Amino acid sequence: METRELRYFVAVAEELHFGRAASRLGIAQPPLSRAIQQIERHLGAVLLERTSRSVSLTEAGAVLLREARAALDAVEAAERRTRRAATGRPGLVLVAKAGASAELLAKLLDAYAAEPGAVAVDVQLCAIAEQERHLRDGRADVALLHRPFDSTVGLDTEELLTEGQVAVLPAGHPLTTRKSLTMAEVAEMPGLPLPRWPCPDGSYPSGPGPEVRDHAQLLQLIALGRAAAVLPESAWSQLRGDLAMVPVPDAPRVTTVIAWPPHSRSRAVAGLVHAASRL
Amino acid sequence: METRELRYFVAVAEELHFGRAASRLGIAQPPLSRAIQQIERHLGAVLLERTSRSVSLTEAGAVLLREARAALDAVEAAERRTRRAATGRPGLVLVAKAGASAELLAKLLDAYAAEPGAVAVDVQLCAIAEQERHLRDGRADVALLHRPFDSTVGLDTEELLTEGQVAVLPAGHPLTTRKSLTMAEVAEMPGLPLPRWPCPDGSYPSGPGPEVRDHAQLLQLIALGRAAAVLPESAWSQLRGDLAMVPVPDAPRVTTVIAWPPHSRSRAVAGLVHAASRL
DNA sequence: GCCCGTCGATACCGCACCGGTATCGGCTTT
């Protein structure tokens, strides 16, 4: 099967509408209909149930959607990594959540730079839940992830740090005088909803809190008195004067891990991981 | 990039000869030359150094070869898994090395069959080093692997059993009277070389021993007095009357694991792993 | 109840591109 066909199928499966999928792909609708039929003939399977009013995935279609996304990521990764290898500069790209693990990251970069044979490390800060995708499609070589929030499925990892979490509140909030809080108390603070983080697919769960892409956004919203949050202790180093923190002992402990795609066995990645593992 | 292009590149990169690659692909040589040029133009990178006498991979070409193989596996897996999903029969395919972990496998299948909601399990026995590929290209859902021999990189795993290894010798061999042997002693037995196992790419390392694909082959060669081997203790259950075993305490311990592709989060796989984890 | 709008499928057509044959140009071998 060709990647063109996979791209076409993914577009239709995501839009569940041939016309919209076609315009998203920049082609007309009829060739798209034909291409999907050809895929179905090739696989000997019905992938989409279609009436003139609705399009829906069959079970086989759902499987192909999941697998096709992975395959397209792999193809994209192949292109990107080849282009990067061709430039000759063997630099590493590391992604981390903007605003998270700042201290740890600094120590890691220092430690690695001191190693013999260290190469340049290009640090990219991205939105929550974006790092995994960057690793999978070849835009990055290594990532700092946070269990249990980020999925590390299919990646090789090394644990770096486990820590508890704290509630981050606007300075002057009544509860800032407390020595500790429970998750239940934090979740039910009137007027201070917890923010909504993006899901891996980029959508947001529904609920009362504000939609948030990274820590900087979040801290600003808290300072404005529009939200509260429960964050790893190390977020402390980022705290501005207009914020306060209170430990939340019953929040799940957070483990920061360094992760890399399993088959990228480059010297440079190994060196960085080695430096990380003995911080 | 299209999978056709990736296939073409892989063929040339493996053959390092345009003519042979073309005939392997079933096309003529000129279109292949053009296709490679087109890929190089598309990526903006030189992938192959060619003179009229030799073809060799550049560094970028080596990266693309590795990544392209992974990408093609992912595409193939997408097709296969979709076809399997379309049949409606939600059977699982489990691969194991022929002749290895026979007892464990039997217990596992029994335990899983007793679980509520168990589906049919299709057991495929294959050659050494083939299981990983079966998982990656969608021919199988789960595999029994043996660390440290098999690579589990990029797979999710659960440990099942760790055991020591024993030397397997022809019955009546002088050393069968010993209570134990060392690796060094086994490696240097005159006239009884250790066999050569295939590498992940299907080739064999060079050396004195016979080339061997699976345990049945190996045991027969040992019985014939043409080889000796060091195998996990559980191979004991397979031993015929014409073979003997002696413990080898300093051989690395072998861990049998059940492995599955990380993004295949099907109910059935989860059930099988669950059954396996509490054997 | 008829008309109209929506949406996927079909019909048909032109052109890009893939794959084929013929040939060239460079290099090695004898």
Add this chain to the structure above:
DNA sequence: AAAGCCGATACCGGTGCGGTATCGACGGGC
């Protein structure tokens, strides 16, 4: 110096992709 091997180039024909036009089925509205 001649011959052979091998990748690149030139050129050509056919497949198939993508386009426009249209059909047919289904719903909703006045």
